Amino acid sequence: MFNFRLLAPFLVLVNFAAFSSSTHYQLNNYGVNAGGSNSSNSSTYNANVGAGEVNGGASSGTTYTTKSGSIEAQQANTPGAPTLDNGSGTYYNKLKFILSTSSNPSDTLYSVEVATNSGFSSPKYVQADGTLGASPVYLDYATWGGGSGFFAIGLTSSTTYWFKADAVQGLFTASAYGPSANLATASPALSFSVSPSTENMGNLTAGSVITAPSNVSFTFSTNAASGGNIYMLGSNTGLHSANTGYTIQVSPPSGDLSSLSEGFGLQGLTASSPLVIQSPYNGSGSTVGAIYTSFQPVFSAASPVTGGTATAALKAKATATTPAASDYTVTLTFVAAASY
Amino acid sequence: MHNSLKRVRNRLGKTGLILLCLLFVAANLGFLAQITSAASLTNTYIRLNRMKTGTDSTMRVVFKTTSTGGATGLTIDMNGADGGLSWTSNSGTVSATQAITGVSGCDVSATALPGGSLAASGSGAVITVTGVTALSATTLYCFDLTTANSVHTPTSAGEYHPVITETGGATDSVTVAVRVVTNDQVTVNATVPPTFNFAISSCAGNIDNFTANLTASAVTSTAGCVVTVNTNALNGWFAWAKDSNTGLHSATASHTVASVAAGSQSDLSSSTGTEGYGLGITSVSQGGSCAGVCGTTSAIAAYDSTASGGANGLVGGVDTTSRLIASSTGVANGATLTFKERANINATTPPANDYTDLLTLIGAGFF
Numbered sequence: 001m002f003n004f005r006l007l008a009p010f011l012v013l014v015n016f017a018a019f020s021s022s023t024h025y026q027l028n029n030y031g032v033n034a035g036g037s038n039s040s041n042s043s044t045y046n047a048n049v050g051a052g053e054v055n056g057g058a059s060s061g062t063t064y065t066t067k068s069g070s071i072e073a074q075q076a077n078t079p080g081a082p083t084l085d086n087g088s089g090t091y092y093n094k095l096k097f098i099l100s101t102s103s104n105p106s107d108t109l110y111s112v113e114v115a116t117n118s119g120f121s122s123p124k125y126v127q128a129d130g131t132l133g134a135s136p137v138y139l140d141y142a143t144w145g146g147g148s149g150f151f152a153i154g155l156t157s158s159t160t161y162w163f164k165a166d167a168v169q170g171l172f173t174a175s176a177y178g179p180s181a182n183l184a185t186a187s188p189a190l191s192f193s194v195s196p197s198t199e200n201m202g203n204l205t206a207g208s209v210i211t212a213p214s215n216v217s218f219t220f221s222t223n224a225a226s227g228g229n230i231y232m233l234g235s236n237t238g239l240h241s242a243n244t245g246y247t248i249q250v251s252p253p254s255g256d257l258s259s260l261s262e263g264f265g266l267q268g269l270t271a272s273s274p275l276v277i278q279s280p281y282n283g284s285g286s287t288v289g290a291i292y293t294s295f296q297p298v299f300s301a302a303s304p305v306t307g308g309t310a311t312a313a314l315k316a317k318a319t320a321t322t323p324a325a326s327d328y329t330v331t332l333t334f335v336a337a338a339s340y
Numbered sequence: 341m342h343n344s345l346k347r348v349r350n351r352l353g354k355t356g357l358i359l360l361c362l363l364f365v366a367a368n369l370g371f372l373a374q375i376t377s378a379a380s381l382t383n384t385y386i387r388l389n390r391m392k393t394g395t396d397s398t399m400r401v402v403f404k405t406t407s408t409g410g411a412t413g414l415t416i417d418m419n420g421a422d423g424g425l426s427w428t429s430n431s432g433t434v435s436a437t438q439a440i441t442g443v444s445g446c447d448v449s450a451t452a453l454p455g456g457s458l459a460a461s462g463s464g465a466v467i468t469v470t471g472v473t474a475l476s477a478t479t480l481y482c483f484d485l486t487t488a489n490s491v492h493t494p495t496s497a498g499e500y501h502p503v504i505t506e507t508g509g510a511t512d513s514v515t516v517a518v519r520v521v522t523n524d525q526v527t528v529n530a531t532v533p534p535t536f537n538f539a540i541s542s543c544a545g546n547i548d549n550f551t552a553n554l555t556a557s558a559v560t561s562t563a564g565c566v567v568t569v570n571t572n573a574l575n576g577w578f579a580w581a582k583d584s585n586t587g588l589h590s591a592t593a594s595h596t597v598a599s600v601a602a603g604s605q606s607d608l609s610s611s612t613g614t615e616g617y618g619l620g621i622t623s624v625s626q627g628g629s630c631a632g633v634c635g636t637t638s639a640i641a642a643y644d645s646t647a648s649g650g651a652n653g654l655v656g657g658v659d660t661t662s663r664l665i666a667s668s669t670g671v672a673n674g675a676t677l678t679f680k681e682r683a684n685i686n687a688t689t690p691p692a693n694d695y696t697d698l699l700t701l702i703g704a705g706f707f
Contacts, residue, residue: 092515093380093382131379131407154382155380156513158422158423187422187515188501188516188517189499189517190499190517190518190519191519192391192521193521194521194524194526197523197526198526199526199527199528199529200528200530201528201529201530203530203532203533204530204531206535206572210530212528216526222517224385224517225382226382228385229447233389239528239530241532244574246574246631248530262631297447316530318631320535320570320572321570321629321632321672321673322631323532323572323573323574324573324574324705328529328530328532329527329528329530331525331526331528332527332528334526335388335389335390335391335524337385337386337387337388338385338517339383339384339448340382340383340385340517
């Protein structure tokens with residue numbers, strides 16, 4: 001057996017087939033290199049030259065990679081497996097990784113290789129903006145978020161990703177990629193409920209602001225990165241009587257029933273963070289938002305919502321000349337959507 | 341070049357050359373696949389416009405393209421592919437017929453999905469959108485699927501994971517969650533109770549005396565009373581009048597100045613010196629504004645003496661039967677009727693100071 005390996009423009013390692021061994025060890029690979037000069041460089045190359053060193057013989061396990069030889073000993077330490085985080089099962093399109101520096105100096109640069117298989121076939125690399133690209137991007141530990149980590153984004157939901165990193169320091173050859181870690185992205189999630197299904201407001205005594213006997217209650221949770229909305233749509237623009245053809249309503253977008261002679265609308269009361277009450281439903285006192293026959297956001301969040309709750313009140317006022325009828329009604333449809 | 345190929349062919353042989361070509365093609369396909377590999381769409385939502393189980397629904401779709409533009413179509417697979425609930429396995433359906441409209445805004449300042457021949461259709465669990473003008477990169481788009489049964493929600497409540505995938509010049513996709521629930525509506529009911537108020541005023545103690553002694557030479561009128569009506573009766577209201585004596589009766593003289601024909605109008609001005617008696621509505625006011633449109637109040641013709649500002653001798657006859665004297669076509673906010681009694685006597689009418697009549701006026705809302 002005879003082979004050689006080009007380490008640098010001016011360096012050829014020559015290996016011989018006779019390897020020594022004992023009951024305690026076996027030397028798999030070694031070589032005696034030719035002499036050479038010290039490091040040299042020009043505008044087009046850098047050379048780091050060694051003489052008489054043992055040829056690099058790499059070996060690795062799940063938790064280590066070794067390199068022998070003085071040249072490769074100058075490589076950055078191979079990073080350990082990154083620490084991955086899927087937000088306790090909430091990140092559906094991203095994963096956070098925290099690099100393991102393996103005691104490399106702070107100016108060491110790392111690239112992060114990502115694949116959807118443990119063998120890293122068709123790998124991609126985390127880019128500076130967190131997206132995955134075809135070519136590795138080398139950034140230092142701090143730029144990769146340091147101990148706070150860094151998000152690889154644009155990932156597919158419900159998919160297991162393997163991450164591993166390599167390191168390079170100065171002008172030396174990059175280390176091998178270290179051991180990998182894997183974690184699955186979450187599924188997109190959305191839950192929603194609204195209750196009760198019926199609100200009987202009873203008699204609308206002329207001149208009095210009547211509040212429905214119970215608040216409308218909502219639950220809303222999602223892991224969608226951009227949050228989501230709870231929308232409302234009315235079958236009419238207010239309480240409508242088919243018998244009289246009359247509708248009790250406020251003019252859009254909102255109205256204060258304490259000063260208006262009549263009207264009907266919804267007022268958001270509470271919303272757990274990050275949910276917020278949207279205008280025009282964010283009034284106080286007797287100010288209510290109008291009912292539209294197209295969907296209008298009532299509550300919204302710009303980020304994922306965990307265990308979100310919200311309440312709203314329905315308020316109405318009739319005047320002495322509001323046509324009498326016992327069939328005033330409106331059906332409010334509430335739907336939720338989350339933006340992934 | 342030709343010679344080079346020939347040399348290669350000679351060395352490798354025909355089979356080898358074919359294999360080499362195949363390897364070249366495969367390598368380049370791999371390269372192309374890598375550089376065009378799909379990424380995840382972002383800022384994407386599907387809004388089912390009904391979330392209730394087993395219900396027809398339209399839907400809105402918003403998505404943001406990645407840095408790769410060029411898509412000319414989309415698919416929406418309601419079944420998804422990540423092991424979530426299956427839309428169609430739970431009796432959810434997708435309409436074969438789909439109407440699609442690009443919409444701008446959509447709460448996120450989206451651009452309307454462009455396409456002069458934008459079209460959509462459904463098959464199985466998949467809605468396919470075609471005719472899209474090549475999409476720009478990193479742009480929010482919105483469209484509505486407006487067919488009433490664009491989708492029919494599954495009968496099982498739960499979370500479903502449709503997948504939206506670009507087609508054409510880009511193949512980016514995203515899996516989103518939609519929720520199907522047992523109830524997505526609140527029905528609000530209310531009653532506006534009927535109101536009706538009918539009040540007589542402007543004649544103290546509801547006594548309406550003639551302003552002067554009756555005379556054979558002129559029509560004499562009472563000072564008048566006012567009826568005020570407030571009601572939320574949509575169809576309006578009515579007022580009726582009857583009297584107790586069918587005229588002005590004197591107990592001491594045992595004589596009655598008889599009413600003109602009940603329910604008919606007479607002009608006492610043209611019959612002075614001849615006994616006659618009746619009631620006339622001398623003015624009508626429509627009152628204030630109403631929540632909707634106020635009704636129009638008017639006197640019944642037989643009792644309408646509003647001509648000339650009420651300065652006339654017109655009366656309608658009264659008797660012991662309630663006669664309709666006025667009505668309104670709708671709700672009233674303080675509509676008023678001013679009514680007066682008028683009488684003529686002749687030269688032989690027995691003198692007495694107790695000529696009297698008791699008029700009963702009633703009203704009712706027409707709800």
